[in-house]
Amino acid sequence: MKVEEAQAIEQEGAQELRRSVRWWRLLLPMGIGLLAVGWLFWQEAGRAHFEPVAAGTGTHQWVDTNGNSTVDADAPGEVVARAGGDLRAVSGWDRLRAMHLARYGLLLLLGAALANVLRDLGYVLRLRVLSGGTFTWRQCFEVTMLWEFSNAAAPAFIGGTSIAIYVMSREGIGLGRSAALALATVMLDELFFLLFAPLVFFGVGMERLFPPELDAAMWGLPVQALFWLGYAVIAVMKLGIFYSVFFKPRAIKLLLVNLFKHRWIRRFRPRIAAAGDDLIAASTELKGRPAGFWLKAIGATWCSWGARFLVLNCIAAAFYPVNGHLLMYARQLVLWIILLISPTPGASGAAEFAFVGFMRDLLPAGALLVVIALLWRLLTYYIYLLAGVLVLPRWIRRTRG
Numbered sequence: 001m002k003v004e005e006a007q008a009i010e011q012e013g014a015q016e017l018r019r020s021v022r023w024w025r026l027l028l029p030m031g032i033g034l035l036a037v038g039w040l041f042w043q044e045a046g047r048a049h050f051e052p053v054a055a056g057t058g059t060h061q062w063v064d065t066n067g068n069s070t071v072d073a074d075a076p077g078e079v080v081a082r083a084g085g086d087l088r089a090v091s092g093w094d095r096l097r098a099m100h101l102a103r104y105g106l107l108l109l110l111g112a113a114l115a116n117v118l119r120d121l122g123y124v125l126r127l128r129v130l131s132g133g134t135f136t137w138r139q140c141f142e143v144t145m146l147w148e149f150s151n152a153a154a155p156a157f158i159g160g161t162s163i164a165i166y167v168m169s170r171e172g173i174g175l176g177r178s179a180a181l182a183l184a185t186v187m188l189d190e191l192f193f194l195l196f197a198p199l200v201f202f203g204v205g206m207e208r209l210f211p212p213e214l215d216a217a218m219w220g221l222p223v224q225a226l227f228w229l230g231y232a233v234i235a236v237m238k239l240g241i242f243y244s245v246f247f248k249p250r251a252i253k254l255l256l257v258n259l260f261k262h263r264w265i266r267r268f269r270p271r272i273a274a275a276g277d278d279l280i281a282a283s284t285e286l287k288g289r290p291a292g293f294w295l296k297a298i299g300a301t302w303c304s305w306g307a308r309f310l311v312l313n314c315i316a317a318a319f320y321p322v323n324g325h326l327l328m329y330a331r332q333l334v335l336w337i338i339l340l341i342s343p344t345p346g347a348s349g350a351a352e353f354a355f356v357g358f359m360r361d362l363l364p365a366g367a368l369l370v371v372i373a374l375l376w377r378l379l380t381y382y383i384y385l386l387a388g389v390l391v392l393p394r395w396i397r398r399t400r401g
Helices: 003-020 023-046 092-097 105-130 137-153 161-173 175-204 212-217 223-246 249-259 263-286 291-308 310-317 325-339 350-359 367-399
Strands: 048-052 058-062 079-085 087-091
Touching: 023 137, 023 350, 023 367, 048 058, 058 087, 079 087, 105 137, 105 175, 105 291, 105 310, 105 367, 137 161, 137 367, 161 175, 161 367, 175 223, 175 263, 175 291, 175 325, 212 223, 223 249, 223 263, 223 325, 249 263, 291 310, 310 325, 310 367, 325 350, 350 367
Parallel strands: none
Antiparallel strands: 048 087, 058 079
């Protein structure tokens, strides 16, 4: 990579990192998320819900007009007012007032926090492995926190990879090798998803994973079609990156440079050439690694991502007896793909609305569902905005000069 190109990319990463820590960039996702939670709370708290009671003691009767063996209170004629029925009406406020921790609720909340710690520990361990021990444990932790922070502050479909490359290069390992490490992490993340998601899905059953009601809960969007489209895009990207890195990096660079030779896009050619040099550097860095190296990196990746989706299960079980833990786990994999198309920072706002739609049939509706959503986002999203604010000043002082 030419010195000028390396300096340009490094400067771009530095500028993007500085933009990420502007107060409005931090307050915007928080404001969007809290507004979404407030709106959902107001909507759910005032909505009437129905819960089963002893026969003959209820105020409403379930008719099951659509024949799906599920109480769909919003379906016409599904629930009718009838003294001595098998259901009783409960408002969202009633459910919130009755909210309490389960028998082992505190332990389950602690388990949610530990699962989140395990997620970050997996990332730290993977970076330590991929860097070949070049990064100290402190460096691995700080790079991981800043990477998560940049992901939280950037729109979901952009992510924070460019900032991560800059952060690692500032740690003194060179821009080409930083790009190689970032590319390797992306490959390992996508490999986990491509292999693990089908195993979980077929264990749950596609009918339970994508019921017709899920589309209605998501404003009529074809959730199953969107998921498989996203899955296909990830698969194609994975195969393309794998082929490019391990087989034909120079040929891919030449192809990209030639594609950008036309006059109206020629100004992007230097950046494309720099990306091609990063690809060649990544190939040199990653090819020839022993099997043990990749097994350690894959193990850390699966540990991290496996724990990532346990957080919600633990939070939900702390307040409510969840019957479909595997189904809830699988729904989160689907939700993760859907949220990748969100234009808001860290999918803020979209995540809260989508959560309610995805989990309404697995958790008690009403304000309690929104409370669980808020706790889930606090542990898996807002905490990384705070971590970035705390880690970044010390990291800048440490790496200055």
